[in-house]
Amino acid sequence: DDSWLHLPNRWGIPVDVCAGADVPIESSAIDEILTVLATADTLERLGAVTGHTEAAISRVVLTPDLHKGAGIPIGTVLQTRGALLPQAVGNDINCGMRLETTSLTADQVRPRLDALERRLRHLFFEGGRRIALSGLQREALLRDGLPGLLGTGRPERADGVWSALRPGDARPGRIHGSQYPTTNADAFRDWIHSAGGTSFDSIIGSVGGGNHFAELQYVSAIHDRQAAHGWGFSLGQVVLMVHSGSLSLGHQANASGLDQARAAWPAGVPLPDNRIIPMMTDGRSAPARRRYLDAFGNAANFAVGNRFFLSLMLRAGLAAECGELAADLVYDAPHNLLWQHDDGQVVHRKGATPAGGYAETAGGPYAMWGEPVIVPGSMGAASYVLRGHGNPRTLASACHGAGRRVRRGAAAQAGEAELDAFLRDFRVVTPLDHRDPAVNRRSDVMAAWRRDLKQEAPWVYKDIGPVVSSLRRAGVAEPVVELRPLLTVKG
Numbered sequence: 159d160d161s162w163l164h165l166p167n168r169w170g171i172p173v174d175v176c177a178g179a180d181v182p183i184e185s186s187a188i189d190e191i192l193t194v195l196a197t198a199d200t201l202e203r204l205g206a207v208t209g210h211t212e213a214a215i216s217r218v219v220l221t222p223d224l225h226k227g228a229g230i231p232i233g234t235v236l237q238t239r240g241a242l243l244p245q246a247v248g249n250d251i252n253c254g255m256r257l258e259t260t261s262l263t264a265d266q267v268r269p270r271l272d273a274l275e276r277r278l279r280h281l282f283f284e285g286g287r288r289i290a291l292s293g294l295q296r297e298a299l300l301r302d303g304l305p306g307l308l309g310t311g312r313p314e315r316a317d318g319v320w321s322a323l324r325p326g327d328a329r330p331g332r333i334h335g336s337q338y339p340t341t342n343a344d345a346f347r348d349w350i351h352s353a354g355g356t357s358f359d360s361i362i363g364s365v366g367g368g369n370h371f372a373e374l375q376y377v378s379a380i381h382d383r384q385a386a387h388g389w390g391f392s393l394g395q396v397v398l399m400v401h402s403g404s405l406s407l408g409h410q411a412n413a414s415g416l417d418q419a420r421a422a423w424p425a426g427v428p429l430p431d432n433r434i435i436p437m438m439t440d441g442r443s444a445p446a447r448r449r450y451l452d453a454f455g456n457a458a459n460f461a462v463g464n465r466f467f468l469s470l471m472l473r474a475g476l477a478a479e480c481g482e483l484a485a486d487l488v489y490d491a492p493h494n495l496l497w498q499h500d501d502g503q504v505v506h507r508k509g510a511t512p513a514g515g516y517a518e519t520a521g522g523p524y525a526m527w528g529e530p531v532i533v534p535g536s537m538g539a540a541s542y543v544l545r546g547h548g549n550p551r552t553l554a555s556a557c558h559g560a561g562r563r564v565r566r567g568a569a570a571q572a573g574e575a576e577l578d579a580f581l582r583d584f585r586v587v588t589p590l591d592h593r594d595p596a597v598n599r600r601s602d603v604m605a606a607w608r609r610d611l612k613q614e615a616p617w618v619y620k621d622i623g624p625v626v627s628s629l630r631r632a633g634v635a636e637p638v639v640e641l642r643p644l645l646t647v648k649g
């Protein structure tokens with residue numbers, strides 16, 4: 159079938175690329191993954207020295223949005239046994255997409271978009287938000303995720319966030335949620351209680367820069383009526399999509415984890431040329447691994463909490479301008495995370511989202527249709543929600559977006575006319591109000607703003623249509639609804 163490409167390699171590791179011929183894949187990203195495979199040699203050397211000989215890379219899957227990343231390409235699913243690869247998760251631990259349906263329709267919201275834009279700018283960027291958590295609540299969020307923060311009587315479904323299966327004790331046959339179990343929040347204890355410019359209070363509710371966003375969209379087409387109905391979608395309905403990660407916490411957890419792994423590196427084994435530092439899962443390294451996974455989980459839980467607050471901010475803006483509304487979580491989908499399975503396999507997803515099917519979701523709220531797969535396009539294109547099929551060939555994974563086509567930096571060069579056309583047709587809310595005449599007169603400020611925005615323009619991303627049809631043709635996931643943007647908050 160034309161949606162698969164198998165990459166032969168000298169280690170004999172199964173490497174499958176899931177992308178139709180109509181989806182452009184950067185050849186440098188393919189070269190990059192071949193470099194990553196050399197970690198098989200590192201694991202063999204570590205195994206020989208530590209006696210932990212089962213450590214190996216067992217399978218690699220590359221998704222249609224594959225593009226070059228730092229060390230390991232974005233859009234990589236990498237399964238190991240006997241070892242963890244912190245770098246195969248990405249620095250922004252538990253970056254993900256949260257999606258909520260609302261009781262509003264696009265027709266109700268469109269006439270209020272000017273007012274909504276002002277209100278959201280105030281809420282997101284001008285000190286309008288007020289998220290007052292106590293030290294205990296912050297600690298509970300980092301340690302136990304949203305169920306810890308909300309103290310819900312239904313621990314398995316805090317605010318609808320599915321968390322019955324925690325990635326730390328993932329079992330095949332169960333759904334993978336985005337909460338992460340930890341034993342403590344020690345790695346961030348001082349920070350939790352600190353004040354000032356980088357404190358918990360000052361960053362919670364931030365979108366984060368670049369490709370992160372909080373977006374109001376509406377359902378523009380329904381492709382699977384039964385699943386759409388089951389998940390609460392209707393034509394013309396307004397939905398909220400939030401893309402953000404763990405802000406600075408993920409970077410911090412990963413940096414200190416890698417320092418520990420380097421410090422524990424066995425004498426006699428050279429540090430690998432590809433700079434990918436594995437963490438073995440043998441007994442000897444258990445204390446260091448526990449410390450790493452606790453900090454990792456703290457960051458992951460913070461990310462889920464931050465997405466929750468960002469969606470509350472969107473809800474608050476809508477309620478103030480368009481009247482009271484109800485909102486329901488469809489899914490909070492993680493795309494930078496690792497899952498340790500009972501059989502010893504570890505699945506790392508770096509810029510890839512779980513796409514479990516019936517077997518993976520059995521017994522949970524998604525058993526009927528499979529796991530919701532959220533695939534955003536861009537701030538000027540459609541986004542999709544699909545239902546997963548749990549395809550073993552992709553390790554039950556799908557792409558987490560259309561994927562970048564033009565490198566950051568390269569995008570700033572051209573496209574002034576295209577940007578003007580985009581700004582006429584779409585609505586972006588940024589810290590700077592580009593329609594304010596006082597701002598508009600400052601040509602230096604406007605030029606910098608336009609340069610930044612061009613890095614995220616629709617044309618720097620791949621065409622979402624072929625990306626989604628690759629998933630469908632490959633038997634990975636089936637489109638349920640198509641969404642179009644009404645307003646995008648870019649931070």
Ligand code: 5GP
Binds near residue numbers: 223253371534536643
């Ligand atoms: P990531 O940054 O996690 O690698 O990429 C997420 C995906 O989100 C990108 O590949 C792109 O397709 C999509 N995307 C980026 N910016 C926006 C936006 O503002 N709105 C929407 N709907 N999608 C976006």
Ligand code: MN
Binds near residue numbers: 254
């Ligand atoms: Mn992301």
Ligand code: MN
Binds near residue numbers: 250253402403
């Ligand atoms: Mn991110």
